[in-house]
Amino acid sequence: MSTAVLKFGGTSVATSDRREQVYDKIEENRKIHDNIVVVVSAQGREGSPYATDTLLNLVKSECMSYSERELDMIYSCGEVISSSIIASNLIDRGIDAVSLTGGQAGIITDRNFGDANVYDVDTRNIMRHFNKGRVVVVAGSQGRTIDDEITTLGRGGSDTTAVLLGIHLNADETIIYTDVEGIMTADPRLVEESKVMKSVGFDFCLNYAENGAKVIHDKAVRLAMKNDYENVCIRSTFSESKGTRIQRNSAENLGFGYDSARERGRIVIGDSELKYKKLLRDIIAKNDGIQVGRHDNIIEFEFYGGERTKNIEAIHDGLVKCIFTEERKNGRSVKSD
Incomplete structure (x- = not known):
């Protein structure tokens, strides 16, 4: 049975109109794959009511001192809100779905609040939902400790969540959906004629991510590279572009x-x-x-x-x-x- 992990970033889930495109992509992938995991980020960017920075500022604007643990508690809420909205809308469309926190999805971390390190992924709960025919919607960028403390994985952590689950579920595809066509030779806002690369090598992609490319987080690239996982693709939520595959070796990068x-x-x-x-x-x-x-x-x-x-x-x-x-x-x- 084939499995796909689909990750949608904050711009993709920011509004109800944009989320319609997300549901379309999920439907497309359900026709291809037996099992679907959807990983979501918090909605929008700072200023949006449920964006990560907006939530963090609720604490920071009122408190002179605060713990990283408490920041993780409110940080995690944005992704949980997104996952519940996406799962609820799928159910409303007649698709059996369930939302899970990162911890419920089996992501186990240390206690380094704000930038936790993952040391285990237990996919049994996800597999139970697969066996019931459900689309599993996971709140990105978070996990839990062995004593059930909520932790977050740092900026770009939803990419990390998607690649982690792709590796541990042996997914046929892990697709990072974003607002650009794929990994491009330049930011299209800087150079209008920038070109989408069909594939990029691990080393190049890591260098590019570390030096300003914001399409995929460098932590996620390192994870794919370490596990020799060549099934990660970058595609647009808003077009039919085939995007860019990240693999061991690639020319023309x-x-x-x-x-x-x-x-x-x-x-x-x-x-x-x-x-x-x-x-x-x-x-x-x-x-x-x-x-x-x-x-x-x-x-x-x-x-x-x-x-x-x-x-x-x-x-x-x-x-x-x-x-x-x-x-x-x-x-x-x-x-x-």
């Missing part, structure tokens, strides 16, 4: 970003792209940039002149034409003198 506060750009590449490093430096130099930092798979640069927005787009376009086979076949490759 490129990550481009620009930190406007530091006025510094950063390029992340995979091992198979190291042979292009001189070409990449040439592309930077031709567009008013100068390299200021270098690591094995990372190039940092700053601009010394020119029109910033135009140069950012030109560098990204040059990098894509250099690295991606399809672009080179179209006769648009960048040549080094």
Whole structure:
């Protein structure tokens, strides 16, 4: 019997209209897989009534001192609210479903409140619900200690929850649904013509996540990497894009970003792209940039002149034409003198 874990982030569950797309994705996956686990984040971002930061501020705005344990108690509420809303709406649509806290789903942690470490996952309760034909909706980013204290897994913890459950359930797919098409060569808000990568390697994905890409949390990537779990995909909640698969090895990996506060750009590449490093430096130099930092798979640069927005787009376009086979076949490759 096939199993899928579907994770939906805060933007996907923020409003009733957006949640309709979530229910559609669940329905699509029920046609493919026998068992479905849905992992959800808290709704929206700070300012939304049930967002994590909004809930935390209820304590922080009134109390001069507070314990990490008490913050975890209120932190966990946002995901619990989301899970109950999603499960209730599935039931309303005639789909048998049940919501579980992280602890009820069998995620056992230490007592490091606020950033707990998982040391065991007991899937028996989830399996009992599978045997009754239910969709299991799990509150992300949380677990419990052996003495039943509620703990949270830190920022990005819902990604970690999804990958954890995917590994321990031996899921055929763990799909991280988000508001972009997949893992892209750049933030589409920065570069309109950014490209979705069909697959990325573990090492590249970890580097990219640690250096600004917000599509999947680095803890989740480390977990997949450690367990050699190649069934994680990043897809959009709001389109039919096939997205990006994270796997052991992959070619044609490129990550481009620009930190406007530091006025510094950063390029992340995979091992198979190291042979292009001189070409990449040439592309930077031709567009008013100068390299200021270098690591094995990372190039940092700053601009010394020119029109910033135009140069950012030109560098990204040059990098894509250099690295991606399809672009080179179209006769648009960048040549080094």
